[in-house]
Amino acid sequence: MKGIASIADVQAVERKGAGTLPASTYEMIRRGAAIAPKAPALSFFLQTDDHRKPEVWTYEELMADIHRSANFFHSLGVTRDEVVAFVLPNLPETHLTIWGGQAAGITYAINPLLEAPAIAELLKAGSARVLVTLAPFPGTDLWQRLQPILDQVPTLRHLVLVNLADHVHGLKGLAARLMQKREARRLHGPQGVHAAVPARIQVHDFRRGIRRRPKDRLVSGRNILPDDYSSYFCTGGTTGTPKIAMRRHANEVANAWSASQFLGEGVGTGKNVFCGLPLFHVNGVLVTGLVPFSHGAHVILGTPQGYRGDGVVKRFWEIVAHHRISFFSGVPTLYAALMRVPIEGHDVSTLEYGLCGAAPMPMELMRNFQDKTGLKILEGYGLTEGTCVSSTNPPLGDRRIGSIGIRLPLQQMKPVVLDEQGAYVRDCAIGEAGVIVISGPNVFAGYKVAEHNKGLWVDTGDGRRWLNTGDLGRQDEDGYFYLTGRKKELIIRGGHNIDPAAIEEPLHRHPAVELAAAIGRPDAHAGEVPVAYVQLKPGASASEAELLAFAQRNIPERAAHPKSVYVIPQMPLTGVGKIFKPDLKHLEIQSALSTALQEAGIAARRLRALADQARGIVVEVELDPQADVAAVRRVLGQFPFPHNV
Known part of the structure; x- marks a missing residue:
């Protein structure tokens, strides 16, 4: 099928039916691998400077390593209901842990950017038996953050360490391995990491662990059923106390199938997909993982940090041109950053479209990006609880700016x-x-x-x-x-969710605070940044600077540190006494947009944020007669709010 252009196409796909879908993610990837076993499946470069010489796995080799990984986890006692947690950056081993782990048991994705106490709580809540993470290596701190909390997870029995030196080759590889061993000895003495882990936890090296395992079958003989749990993902915010969403193989298979109907011929053998979003996030795993793997496409995994990797955004168009990328997925902050990167001199004609999700994309940014690059941006919508994607603008049809598109087939x-x-x-x-x-x-x-x-x-x-x-x-x-x-009130900062409770609860522990409310302040670069409003107890006193410092000391996750704390005399409340955050949100929208206009040298007589039942929050601006209306619209276009000037 060529793809979907309208809701009529969605309905036509549904009348035809999906046929017999694979029972599991393992079977889905196995079918994709059978399309062209010798075709490239996965490429990885550790540094942007090395992107022209990546490590490459064919589909035959990818399936062999998935089998080896699943069989390794099985040897560690992982069965259908046992949990393999991973706290990893974007690496080939991350994919092998995800798909091999799902073939053996249940995989559990945890954000490596979280602070150690939050990771410990998540590991305990998920009853993780196996943890896959980075071995100590110069220039990284993940191991140093995780090692002290290992004894806090009573269910943990196996620690599997991924050595970054395995991705450095030749003489540099020998030097990297020596550096890794020295780092482990520096931290923990002659015995290295083994001396730093509780006795009940066995330590394994990932590459050595999978090396001698059978590569052509699952030794467990497991018959994976559609209703078996496949994965756990944290949701409700990547800071605070997230909920754990339980997903089944049938959920992931159905969503991958539905998404691929939209993309049609845009994903398949000969197509190259760039993965820069993190693999602890559903978008990275499904849109630039399971979907292309299920159709025999080629996934290019760019640096452990993805888009945050040194030089990735700066040289993105060069990467696209060299690898002949046809599709990538990103968040609005990525597209804003790419606007500042010259595209001239690079042949990006293979690039068919980019998907944008995780946060609303400002309309002016979308228009400007499409005008500059000629690239189609498909803005979509989804959530972890719906596996990943629920709607998107059709690649072959009318892409309506400001819309999250039409629903996917079967949903x-x-x-x-x-x-x-x-x-x-x-x-x-x-x-x-x-x-x-x-x-x-x-x-x-x-x-x-x-x-x-x-x-x-x-x-x-x-x-x-x-x-x-x-x-x-x-x-x-x-x-x-x-x-x-x-309605959920999550603060979305650069595509990452922050639970307001992660800010409010620590502020409530201040002796002078009676009420606290955290909201997102619009930000042209990050989408939103957190700020907090505080009402003090009668007779109490505390300065805004004091409260901000208190928040920064007591909120463990750096991303959730509020940019500002405002003391107000009376918190807006609903008729039943609940804090009415929309009033505070309107204040921040007015403040942020007024500041943006002032910084552009534009004086507005009045700027208001109003609630509109059909359009959401609408910004109204009153200007002096001589004001440059086009300049005002350019500034306001950086934010995702309809506006009337």
């Missing part, structure tokens, strides 16, 4: 009206905003902790299992969706 999606208790009232009319709910084989099993599932499911009376996404949106007459707000 249902609609806005509904809920009452105060979260119960279903009715479906929304065309153009009417409501709570977005989704249903289909991609929807996850639920959260690991039962209490987290309260209010998650919506009974509409049609027999379907509808997931309350917590997002607000509307649908037009052509089936395109538009987000109008986020």
Whole structure:
């Protein structure tokens, strides 16, 4: 199939049906590998300077290493319901852990940028038996952060270490191995890491562990069923106390199949996909992982840090031209950064489109990027609980700026009206905003902790299992969706979610604080940055500088440190006494956009952020008659809000 252009195409695909889908992610990749076993499946370069000489795995070699990895994990006692956690940057071993781990048991993705106490809590909550992470290596600190918390995870029995020196070759490789051994001895003495790990935990080297395992089969003889759990992902924020989403093989297979129907001939043998998003995130794993692997496409994994790697963004168009990249996925901050990188002199004609998700993309940024590069940007929408992708703008059809596109095949999606208790009232009319709910084989099993599932499911009376996404949106007459707000109140900083509770709870521990509320302040580069509002106890005193310093000392995750803390006399409250964050959000929008105009040398008589039922938050600006309206629109276009000047 060539791809999807409209909702009519989606419905045509559904009438035809999906046929017999693979029972598992393992079987799905195995089918993709059989298309062209000698074709390149995965390439990796450790540094941007080495991108022209990457390590390459054919599909035959990738499947051999997936088998070896699964068999290695099986030898460590991993069975259907045992958990293999990984705290890793983007490496070939990360893919082998994901897909080999799912063939043996359940994989559990944990963000390596989190602070050690948060990682310890997640490992305990997930009952991890095996942990795969980096061995100590000069210039890295992941091992130093994780080693002290290993004894806090009672279920942990095996520690598998990935040695970065394995990706350095020739004489430099010999030097890198020597450096790694010296680093381990420097940290822990002659016995190295073995002396620094609790006695109940066995230490293994990843490459040595998989080396002699059978490469052509699963020695467990496991028959993986569609309803078996495949993966755990943290959600509800990558800071604070995230919920653990449990996903089944059927969820991942269905979502990969649905997404590939949209992409059509854009993903398959001979197509090259660049992966720069982290592999602890569902987008990196599915959109630039399972989807291309299931169709025999070639994934280029660029540096352990992905887009954050030194030189990756600066030389991105060079990488695209050399590797003949046809597709990549990113967040709005990436596209903003690429706008500053000259494209001239690079042949990027193979580049068909880029996918944008994780946070709303400012309309002006999208227009400018498409005008500069000629590249189609497909803005989409999805969530971990829906596996990854629920809607996207069709690559072959009308790509509507400001829209998150049309729903994927096999998935249902609609806005509904809920009452105060979260119960279903009715479906929304065309153009009417409501709570977005989704249903289909991609929807996850639920959260690991039962209490987290309260209010998650919506009974509409049609027999379907509808997931309350917590997002607000509307649908037009052509089936395109538009987000109008986020009921969940997560702060999205550079595509990463921050739970406001991670900021509010520490602030509430200050003796002078009575109420605290954290929200996102619009930021042209990061999308949002966290700020906090505080109401003091009667008779108490504390300066904003004091509260900011207190927050920075007591919030363990650096990404969640508020940029500012404001003391206000009275917190806005709802009729039932809950903090009404939209009022605070409007203040920050007005402040951020007014500041942006002032920095551009533009004086506005008045700027207001108003709630519009159909369009979400709308910014109204009143100018002096002589003001440059085009310049105002350019500034406001950096932010994802409709505006009236």
